[in-house]
Amino acid sequence: xxxxxxxxxxxxxxxxxxxxxxxxxxxxAEPGAKSAALRAMADAVNADAATIxxxxxxxxxxxxxxxxxxxxxxRLTLDAGRVAAIADALREVASLPDPVGSVAxxxxxxxxxxxxxxxxxxGVVGVIYxxxxxxxxxxxxxxxxxxxxxxxxxxxxxxxxSAAIHAALVRGLEAAGLPRDAIQLVPTRDRAAVGAMxxxxxxxxxxxxxxxxxxxxxxxxxxxxxPVFAHxxxxxxxxxxxxxxxxxxxxxxxxxxxxxxxICGAAETLLIDRSAPELVAPLLADLQAAGCELRASDEARAxxxxxxxxxxxxFRTEYLDAVISVALVDGxxxxxxxxxxxxxxxxxxxxxxxxxxxxxxxxxxxxxxLLHNASTQFADGGEFGFGGEIGIATGxxxxxGPVGVEQLTTFNYRVSGNGQTRP
Amino acid sequence: xxxxxxxxxxxxxxxxxxxxxxxxxxxxAEPGAKSAALRAMADAVNADAATIxxxxxxxxxxxxxxxxxxxxxxRLTLDAGRVAAIADALREVASLPDPVGSVAxxxxxxxxxxxxxxxxxxGVVGVIYxxxxxxxxxxxxxxxxxxxxxxxxxxxxxxxxSAAIHAALVRGLEAAGLPRDAIQLVPTRDRAAVGAMxxxxxxxxxxxxxxxxxxxxxxxxxxxxxPVFAHxxxxxxxxxxxxxxxxxxxxxxxxxxxxxxxICGAAETLLIDRSAPELVAPLLADLQAAGCELRASDEARAxxxxxxxxxxxxFRTEYLDAVISVALVDGxxxxxxxxxxxxxxxxxxxxxxxxxxxxxxxxxxxxxxLLHNASTQFADGGEFGFGGEIGIATGxxxxxGPVGVEQLTTFNYRVSGNGQTRP
Numbered sequence: 001x002x003x004x005x006x007x008x009x010x011x012x013x014x015x016x017x018x019x020x021x022x023x024x025x026x027x028x029a030e031p032g033a034k035s036a037a038l039r040a041m042a043d044a045v046n047a048d049a050a051t052i053x054x055x056x057x058x059x060x061x062x063x064x065x066x067x068x069x070x071x072x073x074x075r076l077t078l079d080a081g082r083v084a085a086i087a088d089a090l091r092e093v094a095s096l097p098d099p100v101g102s103v104a105x106x107x108x109x110x111x112x113x114x115x116x117x118x119x120x121x122x123g124v125v126g127v128i129y130x131x132x133x134x135x136x137x138x139x140x141x142x143x144x145x146x147x148x149x150x151x152x153x154x155x156x157x158x159x160x161x162s163a164a165i166h167a168a169l170v171r172g173l174e175a176a177g178l179p180r181d182a183i184q185l186v187p188t189r190d191r192a193a194v195g196a197m198x199x200x201x202x203x204x205x206x207x208x209x210x211x212x213x214x215x216x217x218x219x220x221x222x223x224x225x226x227p228v229f230a231h232x233x234x235x236x237x238x239x240x241x242x243x244x245x246x247x248x249x250x251x252x253x254x255x256x257x258x259x260x261x262x263i264c265g266a267a268e269t270l271l272i273d274r275s276a277p278e279l280v281a282p283l284l285a286d287l288q289a290a291g292c293e294l295r296a297s298d299e300a301r302a303x304x305x306x307x308x309x310x311x312x313x314x315f316r317t318e319y320l321d322a323v324i325s326v327a328l329v330d331g332x333x334x335x336x337x338x339x340x341x342x343x344x345x346x347x348x349x350x351x352x353x354x355x356x357x358x359x360x361x362x363x364x365x366x367x368x369x370l371l372h373n374a375s376t377q378f379a380d381g382g383e384f385g386f387g388g389e390i391g392i393a394t395g396x397x398x399x400x401g402p403v404g405v406e407q408l409t410t411f412n413y414r415v416s417g418n419g420q421t422r423p
Numbered sequence: 424x425x426x427x428x429x430x431x432x433x434x435x436x437x438x439x440x441x442x443x444x445x446x447x448x449x450x451x452a453e454p455g456a457k458s459a460a461l462r463a464m465a466d467a468v469n470a471d472a473a474t475i476x477x478x479x480x481x482x483x484x485x486x487x488x489x490x491x492x493x494x495x496x497x498r499l500t501l502d503a504g505r506v507a508a509i510a511d512a513l514r515e516v517a518s519l520p521d522p523v524g525s526v527a528x529x530x531x532x533x534x535x536x537x538x539x540x541x542x543x544x545x546g547v548v549g550v551i552y553x554x555x556x557x558x559x560x561x562x563x564x565x566x567x568x569x570x571x572x573x574x575x576x577x578x579x580x581x582x583x584x585s586a587a588i589h590a591a592l593v594r595g596l597e598a599a600g601l602p603r604d605a606i607q608l609v610p611t612r613d614r615a616a617v618g619a620m621x622x623x624x625x626x627x628x629x630x631x632x633x634x635x636x637x638x639x640x641x642x643x644x645x646x647x648x649x650p651v652f653a654h655x656x657x658x659x660x661x662x663x664x665x666x667x668x669x670x671x672x673x674x675x676x677x678x679x680x681x682x683x684x685x686i687c688g689a690a691e692t693l694l695i696d697r698s699a700p701e702l703v704a705p706l707l708a709d710l711q712a713a714g715c716e717l718r719a720s721d722e723a724r725a726x727x728x729x730x731x732x733x734x735x736x737x738f739r740t741e742y743l744d745a746v747i748s749v750a751l752v753d754g755x756x757x758x759x760x761x762x763x764x765x766x767x768x769x770x771x772x773x774x775x776x777x778x779x780x781x782x783x784x785x786x787x788x789x790x791x792x793l794l795h796n797a798s799t800q801f802a803d804g805g806e807f808g809f810g811g812e813i814g815i816a817t818g819x820x821x822x823x824g825p826v827g828v829e830q831l832t833t834f835n836y837r838v839s840g841n842g843q844t845r846p
Contacts (some may be wrong), residue, residue, distance in 0.1 A: 007686040009814050024763075027789065029787055030789055064529050101786070109806070109807075109808055113801065113806075114576060115807060115808075118785075120789065122819055122820075123819065198488040204822075206819060207820065227650065227820045245842070248842040251844050252842065252844055254846035255845060256844075258846055259844070274569075294797065296431045322674065340447075358839075361492075362541075362837045363451055363524070363581060364451055366450065366543065366835070367834065367835065369833055369835065369838065370835060370836070370837050370838065371839075371840060372529055372837075372838065372840060373838050373839070373840045373841055373842055373843075374536055374838055374839075374840030374842070374843040374844075375843065375844045375845050376844070377844075378838065378845055379534065383532070383536075383845065384532075384538060384836070385530065385532055385538075394630060395544065396545055396833040397629075397650045397820060397833070398628065398820045398821040399820045400833055400834060401835065401836045408442050409821070410819040410823055411823060412789070412790065412791055412792065412793060412824065413791065413792045413793070413807070413823075413824045414785045414795075415792065415793065415794040415795065415797055415801065416781075416794075416796070416797075417794060417795060417796045417797030418796055419668070419671040419675065419796055419797070420673065420797040420798065420801070421675055421678035421679075421682070421797075421798045421800075422678060422682055422800040422801055422806065423799050
């Protein structure tokens with residue numbers, strides 16, 4: 001083993017042990033101390049805005065010099081408004097109810113035992129992300145609110161920006177008397193640090209949250225030896241039933257696809273009821289007028305010749321761009337079958353006035369988020385009222401859908417008796 | 424690869440695919456069909472009692488011939504009463520509320536979207552167990568009630584008994600018109616079948632539940648490539664505070680240790696408040712009178728010379744026998760530190776009249792089940808009112824504590840709108 005690998009391993013294990021110690025302290029921290037820390041972090045981010053922007057400028061220049069894509073540069077770049085938004089988001093998390101110690105369920109047994117299921121922190125969360133520097137603050141804040149310590153490993157492209165933001169977070173922790181190890185940033189750019197985190201740092205990491213593109217998430221899912229909250233992609237469908245209100249369907253379809261094309265809740269496939277061919281032309285014309293490229297089945301193209309032909313691969317593609325695939329299906333059951341076959345089980349919408357159709361769609365489609373007569377772009381922790389999200393989980397274990405503060409907790413059972421013994 | 428390995432692999436993958444298909448059907452099965460199936464299973468177990476007992480006799484004779492331990496023979500052996508209890512347990516699961524489709528939370532957003540978190544099945548559960556044949560029925564019933572298909576892999580010692588019980592379960596499924604693949608029993612004794620299940624059968628298994636001894640559970644945790652609900656051991660503590668009611672403490676301590684010594688909720692370590700030395704002799708005398716071997720710290724032995732000396736290893740040992748380790752600690756904080764160091768985070772109890780002491784214990788000890796003034800032997804899904812359990816989870820992800828029907832579900836979000844688009 002190379003010397004620097006030995007050093008990295010020791011550094012990472014030490015971070016894990018310090019995170020574990022901080023987690024023990026955070027688990028019993030007063031709610032007021034956590035929200036005071038979050039507000040102090042927001043103040044520090046505001047106060048450090050110039051420093052953060054200077055650091056970000058160096059990151060952006062380095063990325064430009066290395067020929068990074070325009071989309072990547074956009075994700076990386078901060079300005080005064082984005083820095084202020086980071087501080088605002090910290091204040092919003094501060095104002096959320098504290099989940100730790102809240103009673104999720106309570107019942108009394110015939111023998112008089114009172115059983116409470118009480119929310120408790122998960123422990124130590126590892127967050128692995130790419131170029132968006134705001135994740136440093138968002139993920140740090142949500143983990144802290146849930147009583148967890150967090151080890152952050154940002155992309156090397158945003159390392160200076162993340163370090164500047166992290167310094168402000170640590171000042172907030174210290175101002176509130178919380179351990180500075182509650183939010184740690186992996187200082188190295190060595191990619192082996194990711195491998196160490198995926199191995200769990202010798203038992204110190206309880207769950208890994210990857211935030212980034214497909215190759216990152218696939219690596220995490222393949223290599224992680226600890227639980228992962230991840231989604232690979234959002235291949236989201238909108239099904240328009242014959243019973244749909246056409247005006248409503250037109251508004252929702254354009255919004256679901258075109259409001260922002262690069263987010264995981266953007267629609268990628270439009271399914272239209274075969275028994276209502278009159279829906280096809282207006283829906284597709286609206287999308288085209290909004291600047292969307294159409295890739296449709298032959299049957300749909302016969303009704304709207306302006307569309308390009310779709311291949312099988314189109315129905316398996318998360319475009320994250322102004323492109324949509326279109327197919328006709330045999331009513332709601334046809335939509336259910338198409339979604340079962342092609343969906344990534346992230347988010348799907350049904351547009352229908354017939355409540356029985358909507359109920360059938362909701363009951364038979366097994367995706368994290370299902371919407372009736374609303375846009376798929378609502379697939380977002382903030383829109384759910386979670387006060388932010390650390391990601392959207394498409395797995396079924398523990399967290400599913402938007403992962404907010406509550407999903408970053410676990411629970412235990414606390415049983416109150418007055419001398420009961422078991423017969 | 425040997426031909427039989429190829430055959431096993433194909434057999435197991437085929438089971439996985441059939442389970443996946445059955446799970447799709449079960450996910451939308453009517454609650455009445457599932458409870459009718461469970462009642463029909465109970466009738467079939469009663470009707471087949473003679474066949475089941477004959478099969479069990481062959482298993483027991485084979486185990487005796489191979490020199491199995493008395494404890495193993497006891498776990499394996501059925502009699503008329505145990506067969507009737509299997510049928511009764513099936514009827515009890517039939518009578519539980521159906522979790523699938525139940526609304527765990529509901530709220531309305533300012534834009535009028537109504538968001539419901541609705542319980543849905545996990546999918547396909549793999550259960551790997553050892554010699555207790557009743558697990559075949561218990562695990563099959565709980566998984567079915569939660570809308571999951573299950574693949575059961577019992578120990579080879581109980582293979583004839585499990586096959587006879589499984590045949591009765593399948594008759595119940597068919598009587599209610601549910602797919603027979605909803606509950607499958609791995610027909611082979613080949614240990615490689617366990618490896619195939621731990622690899623997830625090519626994506627067909629969503630979660631593995633091991634039920635058995637330490638070596639089985641350790642293998643599952645080490646090798647599984649899918650999530651696991653498992654507990655390694657129940658190294659449970661009882662802490663008796665200086666504020667305890669002595670009469671209550673004596674009853675609880677003897678019950679927690681001696682009611683049944685072989686279950687995971689049995690107490691293994693007794694911690695006594697150092698500032699109340701007068702508690703030591705009566706508590707230890709009661710345990711000794713009940714037939715319990717005492718292994719105590721020097722300090723405790725000075726107060727009760729009849730105890731044997733405890734080593735460090737004793738405080739790390741789950742005896743599952745009539746043996747207990749005893750130490751004195753510095754009040755509730757000393758108890759918290761001892762438990763943090765030695766506990767398996769399964770179940771701990773505090774005996775105290777001082778509510779602040781109890782609250783501090785509950786807040787600082789991070790175990791799945793915490794009891795105040797009650798016996799650790801209540802750590803059981805039936806005692807919690809879950810109508811049975813498939814196991815007790817000591818991990819923090821998804822399920823924790825007794826894993827009953829509700830813990831065998833996941834959820835999705837179902838959002839009802841009236842045309843909302845995202846601004």
